[in-house]
Amino acid sequence: MKFVLPLLFFFFMPLVSAKPLTPGYFLKWDSDHTEREIRPVYPIDEKEIANFKVYKVAVENAKPSSVCFYAFSKPSDKSSFGAHCMRFTYSGSGITRSFFNVAGEQVVNHEGVHTVKYLFQGNKYPLLRRHLDVKGQLKESSLGVAEYRFKRDSKGRRISEIRFDGAGNVVPEHNGFYEARFAFDNNDYATYRKGFDKNGHIMEGPNGYATAYFWFDENGTFLKEEFRDTKENLVLGPSGFFAKIVYGGIDDSGNWHKISLYDEKDQLVSNYAAYAIAKYDRLNQRESITYYDAQMKVAQNNRGVAKYLYKYDSEHNLIKREGYSAINELVTQ
DSSP states (O other), rough: TTTTTTHHSSSOOOOOOOOOOOOOOEEEEEOSSSSSSSOOOEEHHHHHHHEEEEEEEEEEEEEEEEEEEEEEEEOOSOOOSSSEEEEEESSSEEEEEEEEESSSSSSSOSSSSSEEEOOOSSSSSEEEEEETTTTTOOOOOSSSSEEEEEHHHHHOOEEEEEEOOTTOOOOOOOOOOOEEEEOTTTTTTTEEEEEEOOSSSSSOOOTTTSSEEEEEOOSSOOOEEEEOTTTOOOOOOOEEEEEEEEEEETTSSOOOEEEEOOOSSSSBBBOOOOOEEEEEESSEEEEEEEEOTSSOOOOTTSOOOSEEEEOTTTTTEEOOOOOOOOTTTTTEE
């Protein structure tokens, strides 16, 4: 599905037309890649929410008015955005997202930002995303980013992103890219994230790759990812030991149960683990990940970990992840 190979670019997934936003409970409140609007997936019947961690999406005038997090039917601040509720307000100039805890107090989100403001700047969809503090001043997030600037295609999808700090300096993204560019499939999910320097030339970041290619299902759940250099050769990605990862056994909640790992020659990894198997508990929470070699014997990843165990508190919140070696020694936590 690479950009340079037209016959592979149009991979076979169903064409999904835009659907109106509907209220309800969802396992994931946003699978959007376009920075246009939120896209909740994996709906849960209200009668079943006691068995899951869910997001309640409220809608007014076909737009989201709030997203609130519930852990097994109880209000919780342990959401992916770091608060119980995220509320949306609209004006002619843009969209504002504010965050509130279970007590109803406005708080900062998981990135330490008080308010996120999307500005249209004359466009149908936002061209600017700003992080603000309690006084309405620019605020750098925990990633050091105060502002995102977007370019969009004819469908309004984000095809370019550059990040800036509070002083207006470019903040390279995690692979050191000055600018990240995107393309999309028929479901409006990204097919690649490609890095460019300040002169508009494709570049390889410190992790050695220029492009990360993606394959997603209709819910935006990962099916495959691979990393390539400027010459389109497979290269090791940020993990340092695989160039391609394939997700298998996707369940009805979007959890993967097996991954396969490939090297730069598109062969199963041989010097470290080639497979990983994940297990989940009755509450849809991950219990463990165990690594195996190509012969399905227990093996270690490049960090010396053969198995990860996930530890939760009495409220089912993740406390830590412990990594053990092949001889059951604690390696990391």
